[in-house]
Amino acid sequence: MDKRLINLLLVEDDEDDYILALDYLQEIPDFEFNVKWLSDYDLIMQALQDEPFDLCLLDYQLGAHTGLSVLEAAKNMGCATPFIMLTGQSDGVLDAQALTLGAEDFLVKSEINSVQFIRAIRYALARKDIAIERLERLKIESDSRAKDRFLAHLSHELRTPLTSIIGYTDLLLSRAELDSIKPELSIVHSNSQHLLALLNDVLDLSKIRENTLSLNKSNFALSPFLADLQNLFGIAAQKKGLLFTIEADTPVPEFICSDATRLKQVLINIIYNAIKFTQSGEIRVLLTFEQKHNQSVLNFSIRDTGIGIPQEKLKRIFNPFEQVQDTTTRTEEGAGLGLAISASLIKLLGGNFQVDSVLGQGSTFTFLIDTGVSSENLVNLNLQQPVALQHKALTTNDTLQGNVLIVEDVSNIRLLLTNIISATGAKVTSVDNGQKALTLLSDEQQHFDLVFLDLHMPIMGGREVVVAARSQQITTPIVALTAAALKGSEETLQALGFDQVLTKPIDTQQLHECLTHHLSAASNERDALESEQPITTQTKKVLLLEDDKDARELMGLLLKSLGIEVFSAQNIQESLRVYQQEQRFDLVILDLNLPDGSGFDAAQAIKNINATQQLAIISGSEPEPESLVALGINHVLLKPVSLPDLQKLIE
CATH class of the missing domain: 1.10.287 (Helix Hairpins)
Structure with missing residues (x-):
């Protein structure tokens, strides 16, 4: 067997000891030593700096210097060579000093003919190998x-x-x-x-x-969630002449606690692939609920009668960018990321993923997730009422009247509540933080019949708002919106001054009952007064700061199509000049990456001029939350920005 070549530096000022050490090194099996012998301090340090040694045997006595000074200097200059210190006699203090300075071992010269010498060398080399592997x-x-x-x-x-x-x-x-x-x-x-x-x-x-993807778990109704998928893929399957079904062979929880968006992403990836690679037959989604290891889990099985996957490729399909078909011959599009992402998401959701397939007969993808609920309140799966019909009671009842204030920092939830409540006939005003809400409630020119107030918001949270409002003798009914339905929390919130508590996700029936209870029909006198008042409209003004010419022109056109008066700038200096000339803007939209700074720099400069200015950031990536909170920015649009994105922002 070939011996392993070891480059060894022997630091020794006694020639007899050098020859003796060389003899014993040659007797060690499995290794062949290429030995360099030095005793001059400067040459030693130069060699350690210039040459890659696998090991250094270092004598303690070196004339004007000691092995300790060599060891300390070597470690200070970042030398990774392992050192074994040699000395003429045993010395516990010297031993401790050597090990403290980074030596691998400490041996008395009389031991170099022993098994201990061989073992010390083997251990030193093994530790070097481990260090190399780690690097x-x-x-x-x-x-x-x-x-x-x-x-x-x-x-x-x-x-x-x-x-x-x-x-x-x-x-x-x-x-x-x-x-x-x-x-x-x-x-x-x-x-x-x-x-x-x-x-x-x-x-x-x-x-x-990068372990930066986080889940947003909440309670949601399982049947409407799956009904949405049934509607989504039923038509696509029908176009290919395929049968698509979602069934459950056991009762399932009415609600589960998970990340609905990520779970839907997984199911869409798998079902989409199943339809894509199935030319005839069916795609069947089967659910099973069970208690497993003190955990309530929901099993999903997606079976198709498609082309199947070769056994040798089953382990590879969860690797990013892997395709079952060769890229030069395959007929279906895709980047090969869906299954890799799905497998990772299922792990985050508390489950595991596996696949069984027979080439030419079809595939079955199965995974389970932790439902986060107990085995109580199980129901039969019902896919007859899709999600879109959940708001039927609200959208068909347009008899409610009154002014409603929505205070919610999450734009999607704010928009959802606005749409639902507006459909009842009530007038809606929405703001994105508690400070703005308190300002409106304190304004004698404003009148609200009901307030929906989120608890967790930047600048001023819901608890602080309700306490401040009640201290100002504001008696408007205020309903708390919270995602934390903890025991005793409702009583605590009512003690602070809330009239009612609604938990997220908002149950539309509860929302309707709340609106009906708190809103009364406006008097004929108020209707008459409102009808006599002239209707005045004021065109909204928006300042757009975007350095990319195409993006700036496009967003300007989109905003103008919404009836907005647009002022644009391509850098911070120009935007500040425009801002100071016009004085009033309903909204300032800032690109995050600008030629003379960042959007946050522009935001700070504008806030210095007008602390209440509404700001929105547009970016190709998620901005730092800390910076958004510090500047009071609650609106973020991710590129590419579409017309619906801008419409929601303006609304």
């Missing part, structure tokens, strides 16, 4: 993180041109005179959305690998 592993991990950061950065950069593609297509699709080419425009729009979905997959994968 290699760290390098691989670092390279992997660098690749993931690059992918994330690339996807962010691609969002800017996508903004123009999707935005202009939105704009063209809204023009009646272009009806003749709308089929072609729809194709452009559809493919742009597909490209955006692929970019989002890349971002998700990067977040998963």
Whole structure:
């Protein structure tokens, strides 16, 4: 067997000891030593700096210097060579000093003909090998993180041109005179959305690998959730002549606690693949609820009668960018990220993922998730009422009257409540933090019949608002919105001054009952007064700060299509000049990356002029939450920005 070559530096000022050590080194099996012998301090330090030694045998006595001084100097300059200290006699203090300075071992010269000498050398070399392996592993991990950061950065950069593609297509699709080419425009729009979905997959994968992807768990109704998927994929399956069903062979929880968005993402990925690779037969989703290891779990099984997956490729399909079909011959599109992301998401959701497949007969994907609920309140799965019908009672009853204030920092929830409550006939005003709410409630010119107040918001939370309002003798009914339905929390909130508590996700029936209870029909006198008052409208003014010319022009057009008067700037200095000239803006939209600073710099400068100015950030990536909170920015739009995005922001 070939011997392992070891480059060894022998630091010894006695030639007899050098020859003796060399003889014993040659007798060690499995190793061949290439020995360099030095005794001069400067030459020793130069050699340790210039040459990669696997091991150094270091004599303690070196004339004007000692082995300890060599060892200390070597470690100070970052030398990774392992050292074994040699001395003429045993010395516990010297031994401790050597080990403290980083020596691997300490031996008396009389022991170099013993097994202990051989063992010390083997251990020193083994520890060096372990250190090298660790460095290699760290390098691989670092390279992997660098690749993931690059992918994330690339996807962010691609969002800017996508903004123009999707935005202009939105704009063209809204023009009646272009009806003749709308089929072609729809194709452009559809493919742009597909490209955006692929970019989002890349971002998700990067977040998963960097352990920055977090879940947003909440209680949601299972049957409407699955009914939504039934409606979504039923038509797609029908177009291919396939049967698509979602069933449960056991009663299931009425509500589960999980991340509905991520669970839907997993199911869409798997079902979409099943339909894509199935030409005839069926796709069946089967649910089973069971108690497992003191845990209530929900099993999902998605079976198709498609082309199947070769056994040798089953283990690879969960690897990022892997495709069952070769990229040069495959007929179906996709980046090969869906299953990799799905497997990682299922782990985050508290479950596991597996697949069984027979080539030419079909595949079965199974996974389970922790439901986060007990085995009580089980019901039969009912997919007859889709999610869209949940608001029927609200949308069909438009007899309520009154002024409602919604205080919620999450724009999606704020928009949802606004739409639902507006559909009842009530007038809605919404703000995104408690300070603005308290200002409105304190204004004698304003009148509200009911307030929905979120508890957790930046600047001023709901608890502080209700305490301040009640101390000012404001008697308007205030309903708390909270995601924390803890025991005793309702009593505590009512003691602070809340009239009622609604937990998230908001139950529409409870919301309707709350509105009916608190809102009374407006008097004929108020209606008469309102009808006599002239209707005055004021065009909203928006300042747009965006350095990219195409994106700036596009967003300007989109905003103008919404009836907005737009002022634009391409850098911070220009934006401040425009802002000071015009004085009043309903909203300032700031790009995060600018040629003369960041959007946060511009936000700070504008806040210095007008602390109450409404601001929105547009960016290719999620901004730092700390910076948003510090500047009181509650609106963030991720590129590409579409017409519906801007419409929601303006509303």
